[in-house]
Each structure stands twice: as C-alpha cells, then as structure tokens.
Amino acid sequence: MKKPNDVIIRSVTKVAVVIILTFAINLFISGHHQPGGGFIGGLAFASALILLFLAFDIETVRNHIPLDFKVVAAVGVLISVLTGVGAMLLDHPFLFQAFGYFKLPIFGKTELATAVLFDIGVALAVIGTSITIIMTIGDDR
Amino acid sequence: MNNLVILPIIIPVIAGMVMVIFRKRIIFHRYLSVCSIIAVGIVTLLLIFQIDQEGVQTLQLGGWEAPFGVSMVADMFAALLILTTCVVALCCLLYAFRSIGQERENFYFYPLFMFLITGVIGSFMTGDIFNLFVCFEVMLVSSYVLISLGGTGNQLRESIKYILVNIISSFLFLVAIAFLYAMTGTLNFAHLSIRVAEAGQDGLMTVVAILFLIVFSLKAGLFLFFWLPGSYSAPPTAIAAIFAALLTKVGIYAIIRVFTLVFYHEPEVTHLLIGILAGFTMILGAVGAVAYWDIKKIITYNVIVGVGFILAGAASLTAEGLTGSLYYLIHDMVVKALIFLLGGTVIHLTGTSRLKEFSGLIRLYPGLGWMFFIAALSLSGIPPFSGFLGKIFITEGTFEAGFIWLGIIGLLTSLMVLYSIMKIFMNGFWGTDTSEENEKRTTKGLLLPLGILTMLTITLGLGAEGIHHYVDLAVEGLINPGIYIEAVFGTRPVH
Numbered sequence: 001m002k003k004p005n006d007v008i009i010r011s012v013t014k015v016a017v018v019i020i021l022t023f024a025i026n027l028f029i030s031g032h033h034q035p036g037g038g039f040i041g042g043l044a045f046a047s048a049l050i051l052l053f054l055a056f057d058i059e060t061v062r063n064h065i066p067l068d069f070k071v072v073a074a075v076g077v078l079i080s081v082l083t084g085v086g087a088m089l090l091d092h093p094f095l096f097q098a099f100g101y102f103k104l105p106i107f108g109k110t111e112l113a114t115a116v117l118f119d120i121g122v123a124l125a126v127i128g129t130s131i132t133i134i135m136t137i138g139d140d141r
Numbered sequence: 142m143n144n145l146v147i148l149p150i151i152i153p154v155i156a157g158m159v160m161v162i163f164r165k166r167i168i169f170h171r172y173l174s175v176c177s178i179i180a181v182g183i184v185t186l187l188l189i190f191q192i193d194q195e196g197v198q199t200l201q202l203g204g205w206e207a208p209f210g211v212s213m214v215a216d217m218f219a220a221l222l223i224l225t226t227c228v229v230a231l232c233c234l235l236y237a238f239r240s241i242g243q244e245r246e247n248f249y250f251y252p253l254f255m256f257l258i259t260g261v262i263g264s265f266m267t268g269d270i271f272n273l274f275v276c277f278e279v280m281l282v283s284s285y286v287l288i289s290l291g292g293t294g295n296q297l298r299e300s301i302k303y304i305l306v307n308i309i310s311s312f313l314f315l316v317a318i319a320f321l322y323a324m325t326g327t328l329n330f331a332h333l334s335i336r337v338a339e340a341g342q343d344g345l346m347t348v349v350a351i352l353f354l355i356v357f358s359l360k361a362g363l364f365l366f367f368w369l370p371g372s373y374s375a376p377p378t379a380i381a382a383i384f385a386a387l388l389t390k391v392g393i394y395a396i397i398r399v400f401t402l403v404f405y406h407e408p409e410v411t412h413l414l415i416g417i418l419a420g421f422t423m424i425l426g427a428v429g430a431v432a433y434w435d436i437k438k439i440i441t442y443n444v445i446v447g448v449g450f451i452l453a454g455a456a457s458l459t460a461e462g463l464t465g466s467l468y469y470l471i472h473d474m475v476v477k478a479l480i481f482l483l484g485g486t487v488i489h490l491t492g493t494s495r496l497k498e499f500s501g502l503i504r505l506y507p508g509l510g511w512m513f514f515i516a517a518l519s520l521s522g523i524p525p526f527s528g529f530l531g532k533i534f535i536t537e538g539t540f541e542a543g544f545i546w547l548g549i550i551g552l553l554t555s556l557m558v559l560y561s562i563m564k565i566f567m568n569g570f571w572g573t574d575t576s577e578e579n580e581k582r583t584t585k586g587l588l589l590p591l592g593i594l595t596m597l598t599i600t601l602g603l604g605a606e607g608i609h610h611y612v613d614l615a616v617e618g619l620i621n622p623g624i625y626i627e628a629v630f631g632t633r634p635v636h
Binding site: 030074075077078081082084085087088093094095097 | 144147151154155158159161162164201202203205501
C-alpha cells in the first residue's frame with residue numbers, strides 16, 4: 001500500500017496548533033471576568049495535543065512531549081489541594097483565596113489572585129486526564 | 142473556624158496523588174497508605190475530644206459564611222463513623238498487603254483505596270447536599286475502578302451492572318436535588334432544615350423526600366438491593382470487605398441524616414415507609430442468607446439484613462431507636478469487614494466457596510475457626526459481643542414507636558442470620574476432613590487484621606459502657622436538629 005501524502009494536513013496543523021494553544025491560554029486567563037477558566041482552558045489545550053496525535057503518529061508526539069500525563073493529572077490535583085492547605089498554614093479556613101493589585105512591568109496594574117493557582121491545578125488535571133484517555137484508547141499496546 | 146475538620150478528607154487525597162506520581166514504588170505505597178490512615182484516625186480522635194468539649198465543630202470553606210459557602214460539619218455522629226471507617230480501612234489494607242497480588246498493586250490499587258476512603262469520609266462530614274452528591278461520586282468512581290480492577294470475566298460482568306445501577310441512582314439524586322433547590326432555594330443542610338420547617342412539609346415536599354429515600358435506598362441496599370449480591374461477590378476479598386463495610390453504610394448515613402435533619406415533619410408517611418422497606422429488606426435478606434450453600438452469597442445477603450436492621454431503628458425516630466442504630470452501625474461496619482475477610486480466607490484456603498465441598502477446617506486452622514465462631518455470634522447479637530446492645534436498643538425503639546411488627550421481624554431474622562452463619566461454621570469447620578489433597582496452606586499475615594477486628598468486636602461488646610457517653614451525644618444531635626443548625630450558623634438569625 002502506498003503511504004498517504006499528508007503534507008497539507010501536517011503543515012496546517014503546525015500553524016493551527018499554535019493558534020489553538022494561544023486561544024487555550026487566553027480562555028484560561030479570562031476565567032475570572034469573562035467566560036472561560038481552568039476546565040475549558042484545559043480542554044482546549046488538550047484538543048491541540050489531540051490534533052497533533054491525528055496529524056502525526058502517537059510515537060512522534062510522545063518523543064517530543066516526554067510527559068507521563070497521569071503524573072500531570074496527579075500534580076494538577078495536588079496543586080489545587082495544596083493552595084487550600086497553604087491557606088490553612090496561614091491560619092485561614094481551607095480554600096481561602098487571597099488577591100491583590102500589583103504593578104507589573106508590561107501589563108501595568110494587574111489583579112493577581114491565588115484562585116489562579118487553583119485553576120492551574122484544574123487545567124493540569126483536565127489535560128492529564130483527557131490525554132490519558134485518548135492515549136490509552138489509541139494505543140495498541 | 143476549625144481547620145481540623147477538613148484534615149480527614151484531604152490527607153487521603155494528598156497521599157493518593159503522591160502515590161500516583163511515584164507509581165513504581167509499591168513498598169512506599171504500602172507505608173504511605175497505612176501512615177495516612179493512622180493520621181486520619183488520630184485527627185478524628187482529636188475531633189471527637191473537641192466535639193465532646195466544645196460542641197459540634199464546623200468549617201466554612203474559603204471563609205464564606207453558611208448558607209453561601211460550603212460548610213463542613215463534624216458532629217459526634219459523623220466523627221464516630223469516621224473513626225470506625227479508619228479502623229476498618231486499616232484492617233482491610235493490612236489484609237490486602239498479603240492477598241491482593243502484585244498485578245493489582247501495580248495498577249494503582251493503593252491510590253484508589255485512598256480515594257474511596259476520601260469519598261466515604263467526605264460524605265460523612267459534608268454539610269451541603271450538593272457536596273454530598275460530589276463525595277458520593279468520588280466514592281462511587283473509585284469503587285467502579287476497584288470492582289473491575291484485575292479484569293476477570295465475572296468482575297467485568299458485575300461491574301457493568303453496578304455502574305449502570307449507580308449512574309441511574311446518581312441521576313435521580315441530581316433530579317431530587319434540583320427539585321429541592323427549586324422549592325427551598327438553598328443547598329445547605331442546616332438552611333434546608335430551617336426553610337422546610339418554616340414552609341411546612343407539604344405533599345410536594347414529602348414526594349421529594351421519598352425521591353431522596355429511593356436514591357439513598359439504591360445506594361444503601363434498602364429493599365432495592367437487587368444489584369448488591371452479585372457486585373459484592375465479584376471483587377477480591379480485601380475490596381469486597383471494604384465495600385461491605387463502608388459503601389452501604391454511606392447510604393444509611395445519608396438516610397439517617399436527611400430524615401432526622403430536614404424531612405422529620407411527616408413521620409407518619411416517610412418514616413413509616415422506611416420502616417416497611419426495612420422490614421421487607423430484613424425478611425428478603427434473611428431468606429437469601431438461609432437459602433444459599435455458597436459462602437459468598439450467604440455473607441452478602443447478611444449485609445442486606447444489617448441494612449434493614451439499622452434503618453428499622455432509624456424509622457422509629459426515638460432516642461432509643463437511634464441509639465441502637467448508631468451502636469449497630471458501628472458494630473456492623475466492624476463485623477461485616479471481619480466476616481468478609483474470614484469468608485475470603487476460607488475460600489483462599491479451600492479453593493472453593495461451595496459449602497458442601499469441604500469440612501473439618503478447624504483441625505488445620507483452629508485460630509481461624511474460633512474467630513469465625515466469635516464473628517458469627519457477634520453478627521447475630523449474642524450478649525457478650527458487640528451486636529447485642531444495638532439489637533436491644535433498636536427493638537426497644539421500634540416497640541416504643543408502635544412498630545411492634547418491625548421489632549418482631551428484627552428478632553426473627555436474627556435467628557435466621559444465626560442459622561445461616563452457623564451453617565458455614567458447622568459444615569465448613571466441623572466434621573472430618575473429606576478432601577485428601579487439602580494440605581495446610583499458610584495464613585501468615587492474614588490473621589493479624591482478622592485478630593484486630595475480632596478483638597474490636599469483643600471490646601465493643603464488653604466496653605459498650607465506655608462509648609455510651611459519645612453515642613448519647615451523637616443521638617442528642619440527631620433528635621434535636623437545632624444543635625446542628627446552631628453550630629452551622631452560630632447565633633446569627635437566618636431565614
């Protein structure tokens with residue numbers, strides 16, 4: 001059988017993945033004031049990786065992203081729980097959220113909240129879980 | 142604010158997640174799981190001490206005041222159950238070290254065990270009905286994986302049934318919460334109690350209460366137990382024991398909590414219905430236990446009898462009945478784990494679960510035989526052991542509430558339970574050793590958790606006076622919902 005020629009889909013994927021990843025990060029960051037957040041941001045991020053799996057094969061992607069996604073999911077949950085534990089160490093109730101306004105070099109006056117750390121955990125857990133599901137179903141081994 | 146309240150939930154989560162990260166280190170998994178369960182036990186002991194001194198302990202997560210945030214409430218009822226959970230979980234873990242096998246250990250057995258414990262403890266501790274749903278799901282998803290872990294044919298068939306039944310009941314749970322939220326506009330247990338008391342429990346509210354009863358009955362195996370015998374005999378012994386000891390008890394806890402705190406205004410309808418269902422559950426469970434000649438089937442049907450018995454006490458809605466329910470709940474968690482581990486050990490030693498295929502075990506394994514005897518007596522409520530006091534109080538409570546038929550059913554089914562479990566003892570342990578190739582196999586390491594649980598059921602029976610003070614406190618909280626509400630809201634007026 002002749003090997004199919006997929007130059008077009010691979011070239012488009014290379015561009016599209018960058019755009020999707022940017023969009024995913026935008027969704028993640030906008031969670032506090034606009035629709036978005038850790039869950040949808042994580043799913044969009046995972047969809048970019050799945051596009052890579054479709055255009056290239058699983059081995060190639062795995063060689064370039066040498067992460068065990070089960071560990072990614074576990075680290076995500078740990079980050080989320082530990083933000084709550086951090087509040088406990090400072091004698092606040094579990095899951096207490098602190099925020100403040102900071103002058104950052106490029107962004108100017110920005111609101112930073114510890115809720116973002118929790119959302120990073122959620123996003124990592126979502127990415128890790130969805131990629132693990134796809135890889136487990138897709139793998140022959 | 143008391144951050145101690147949340148620790149029993151987050152210690153197992155963190156331990157489980159760390160285990161997932163260091164997947165290959167099985168020895169590390171074992172140490173970490175035992176250490177974290179012991180840590181949870183110590184924290185719970187501290188909590189019990191605090192509740193005794195200062196009343197019900199609460200934590201408003203994130204500092205948002207109840208009813209707007211999620212409250213975690215540790216009253217004596219929940220704390221006693223959590224402590225029992227820790228002891229039972231520790232014994233099942235010790236048993237699993239020797240029996241579960243390397244293949245399952247490599248596929249996240251210990252992390253899943255930790256998540257199961259998290260869900261169970263979270264369900265006991267939460268003060269919010271939607272959070273109860275979430276904790277149920279944490280527990281159920283872990284149990285789905287544990288029941289199918291290993292992937293033998295029987296396990297896969299039973300796990301499909303188990304998952305289907307539980308997904309349907311979770312869906313009904315969500316629908317019931319939606320109805321309740323539409324009518325009361327709140328999800329916090331204490332606030333729900335106030336709102337329902339203010340508006341009065343009209344017909345529609347009673348219908349929602351019965352919907353909740355159906356949901357929790359599916360989880361607890363109250364009358365709707367058709368899924369239970371198959372599912373609980375499929376997984377390996379250590380997992381089946383933790384299921385039998387904990388999973389149905391969470392459903393029972395939810396029924397007792399909801400029908401003493403929120404829907405206690407129409408006992409002629411709801412509590413009578415619980416009583417009728419409990420009566421049917423006891424009869425059907427006892428009939429099943431008597432009918433089979435298979436160890437696994439006999440002990441799973443005994444789980445069902447226990448559920449009916451505990452809820453018979455709850456249906457009476459008297460102090461005696463609830464005291465009995467709590468005593469019996471604690472006893473039942475311990476003794477069901479014990480009897481499942483014993484049954485599993487017998488099956489491991491003989492290689493068959495059919496009673497007619499072996500006999501004379503007591504010559505080879507005297508320790509095992511006498512522990513089985515003690516467990517059998519304790520299960521049916523013979524005086525020096527832990528099952529007795531609960532049965533006495535439950536029978537007294539049902540008589541006092543006028544459910545005399547229910548008390549009589551309870552006593553009659555106790556006889557049937559004794560017969561069914563003695564059938565295992567007399568046929569399996571007595572008699573001559575019929576099979577020739579049945580040489581002595583090792584029980585090394587398996588007897589330790591069995592010994593701990595046996596000692597516990599004896600001490601719970603002899604030292605019932607010692608925990609009487611704590612049980613009384615717990616029952617006082619169940620009889621007076623005001624104590625719970627005041628602990629959640631302080632003295633602020635809430636409508």
